[in-house]
Amino acid sequence: MKTLADLLLLGDPRLYETCAPVLEAELPLVAGWVADLHAVMEDIRATYRFGRGIAAPQLGIMKRLVYLNVDRPLVLINPELVEMSAATFELWDDCMSFPNLLVRVRRHQQVRVRYRDANWQPQTWQVEDASLAELLQHECDHLDGVLCTMRALDPQAFRWRPTPSGA
Template identity: 75%
Template sequence: MKHLADLLLLGDPRLYETCEPVRREELPLVAGWVADLHNVMEEIRATYQFGRGIAAPQLGIMKRLFYLNVPGPGHAGPQVIINPEIVQASDDMDELWDDCMSFPNLLVRVRRHRSLTLRYRDEHWQEHTWAVTDWSLSELIQHEYDHLNGVLCTMRAVDAQAFRWRPTPV
């Protein structure tokens, strides 16, 4: 089982690599990968009081997979996203202060698409197409998707002043 200490941190060269697709024959490995992602996300939540998604490469698993667990009403609960492809993104964009588990004390101002359509497979290898109109989910999916392509939100900063420290949790 992987833990918070296994999380790759800003500067680790693996965070800048493009991940390989998950192959169907690797499906038996997915449950273990997801358990590790879930465990580390829970440790991040307990330590830093944030975390709704985590990408496999953040744990050194260089596969096109991310795990979402968005709390609150109206959310589907934990979701495993395998081999995602953004097939459409809105022209309408917005800015936000983005955060990342790989640099938990840093916030970065970025621009993201307000909505998107995502094609992916789930942990049962079923294909899905998801029209994401919720801004909060759209920006989260784009953040995790970027990780699979070796792109960190630091690389999407809107300008040179787009960085700030996260306030310390009380």
């Protein structure tokens, strides 16, 4: 089982690579990958007090796989953003691969994503909630080797996150 020590940190060249699609023949591996993603996300939550989603490449699994856990666990295999709203908004984005840094970025308010679920069934999700739409854009960026630092609004769009008490 992977731990927080396995999380790739800013500067690791693997974070800038484009991931390969998950193949149907690899479906038996997905449950183990998701267990690792879940475990590391729980470590981040306990240590840094944030974390709603994690992408496989953040653990060196160079596959197009995203694990979300907002209200419930959700596995997105080979997610593809197929539509994004014209309306955008700005926010301070965070990332598990650099947990003490916040980056000011612009994201689309709504997205539509196509993916396969953990049973390899095709799914489409129209995300109207801006917070979830932002999360999906962030995680899908990871699959293409794009970090939110690369989407910073300007050179002053960075700030340190206050350390949570007890961390």
